[in-house]
Amino acid sequence: MPKVVVIGGNAAGMSAASKIKRSGKDFDLFVFDSSDFLSYGACGLPYLFSKEVSDENKLFALTDEEILKRGIVIRKNETALQLLPGRKRVLFKNLKSGRVSEEDYDYLVIATGAKPKKIATPHFEGENLFSLHTLEDALRIKRFLTKNNVYSAVIIGAGFIGLEMAECLSKAGIKVSLISNKRNFLKKLNDDFSQKLAEHLEEKGVRVYSETSIQGVKKEENKIVSIETNKGVLSGDIFLYAIGVVPNTNFLQDSGILLESNSGIKVDERCRTNLHNVYACGDCCSVKNILTGKYGYYPLGTTANKMGRVAGANIAGEKEEFKGVLGTSIIRVFDYEIAMTGLTSQEAKQEGFAVVETSIKSKSKAHYFDTAGNVFINIVAERGKILGAQIMANEGTKGRIDTLSAIILGELSLDDAKYLDLAYAPTFAPVWDPLLVALQKLK
Structure with a gap:
């Protein structure tokens, strides 16, 4: 029976695995993920803090038991170290035990997603500095808010996560300062709309600092106390950075797989890579823009789910195609x-x-x-x-x-x-x- 290994157990990876199982074809199917949590709606994470999502368990699309009932074997806390396509194997490391192992495959689906960009400012670290990308991140923030008196927050980045967290933390009674190094929000929101949004945020009590760069950081006892910017010093009890994400593809170096200049995996319309029987989908990929025909980076949940379905369908012998994207997206801000x-x-x-x-x-x-x-x-x-x-x-x-x-x-x-x-x-x-x-x- 052919063996399928899926690296990544969220939107793209679980969509691929589920599509393969629904095909009715006989496959041994294994899903590996570096997290302890699989198949949840990461886009809903900010709303845990405004209480619009009352319980993190509501975010799960499938429980572990439901995944197992589908005939999918799951391997948690396993991070991919190296792809060895000549031997049709993947090298994994268990993040809890440290054990390194090899897993063979007949078909491989790479759905490793993205990882947050880091702030380049020296010494920008501390126990009150967080990103919000995974459920583990959200739980760490929740624990910090529970154990500490948090009255003010500084959010660095005015993309989707930064804006959503500005709203949600404000609704939780926390005074928020929002920093963007650009004039425009959401990377490409036009000047007029960005100005309207900045005014609306200020009306709601969020202090907005556009075209603002971080120049230094002040720390006390492993906590950030304030940051120095070109527009003054900003203090806070908690700091959140949300300056974007990049494809999580470092482990593919020297594998021979084709990567675009943005480090995203290049795939064709059937989500095939240049390596035999190796597919890729979701935020680890570059995606074709339908209007320009050029490949770019569009880390969106809808795109990940569609690509996962297409990858799974083609492994199962169907011929589905993913033509590309327009980058259609939406956000609520107050x-x-x-x-x-x-x-x-x-x-x-x-x-x-x-x-x-x-x-x-x-x-x-x-x-x-x-x-x-x-x-x-x-x-x-x-x-x-x-x-x-x-x-x-x-x-x-x-x-x-x-x-x-x-x-x-x-x-x-x-x-x-x-x-x-x-x-x-x-x-x-x-x-x-x-x-x-x-x-x-x-x-």
Whole structure:
């Protein structure tokens, strides 16, 4: 019976393993993971701190017992040290016992995910400094908050985790300072929306420090007391860094597997690497941008799950393909929903597109509702072809950004898109939906 080894037991890895088992084909299936926790929703971790997720056990998609019932053998606390493709083996180290072992395979799925970027400032470490990437990270933060009097937090990084934690810690009664070394939030949120978001965060009590660099750190008894920046000294009881992630692929050096310049594994549309019977999926991979055809890094949960399914399907003998991404994403920050898809104006220009752009302000419901909020939409296009969009609103953002993503993927012309048959009732939208208003304005 063919043996499949999966390295990584969360979104991508467990999706691959589950798809293989659902195929009904006979495989011996083993999932190795460096963690003690498998198959949980890491995207929900920040909401443990706002109590919107009341118990970390609710994050699990599958219990260990349910995984075993599917016929999947699990090996926890096992980190991959080296891939030996010539011998079709992987070298693992058990993080608890220190034992090193080799595991043979007929098929291998690499789903090792990402790891947090580290802050380069010397001596930037301490028992009150945390990142939030895994459930273990969340539990460490929870223990620290329980055992210590924490009144203030400094968050370094204004991406998804940084912004979500700014909201969630604020809701927990902690005074938050948020540092970004750039002007724009979420890496590529446009200037106007970034300014609106900064103002909204300040209204909610979060001190925002944009274009701020860390220059030094002050410590006492293995705790960070304050950090020095180009905009002054910031003190806190707890410090969180969330400056992005990189592919977790160090163990693949000298394996012969193809990596992109960002260290992500290069795969084809069937999630195959250049090595025989070796597949890869999720945040450890580079992914093709559908609009540009170029490979980039898009560490998103939706992408990981889809790639895992495709890898598993192809190992099981099916022929499924993952065509790539637009980078469609969404976040809630206090009262605003912010979403984006495709290229920004700057990215489109860098790719050589003749860019036209429009921005509109509308209402989320019919104007006569007191509860109608503002909807801000920015759309980037070229000669009747939509290339990207960003939306910021109090409600209704997901449906509109998903519609724009479908327009781009379906290659609808602007003439067709601006008269889409969208649902209407005054409690949900104006008679001219803000999306159609923005599309009508494009020339």
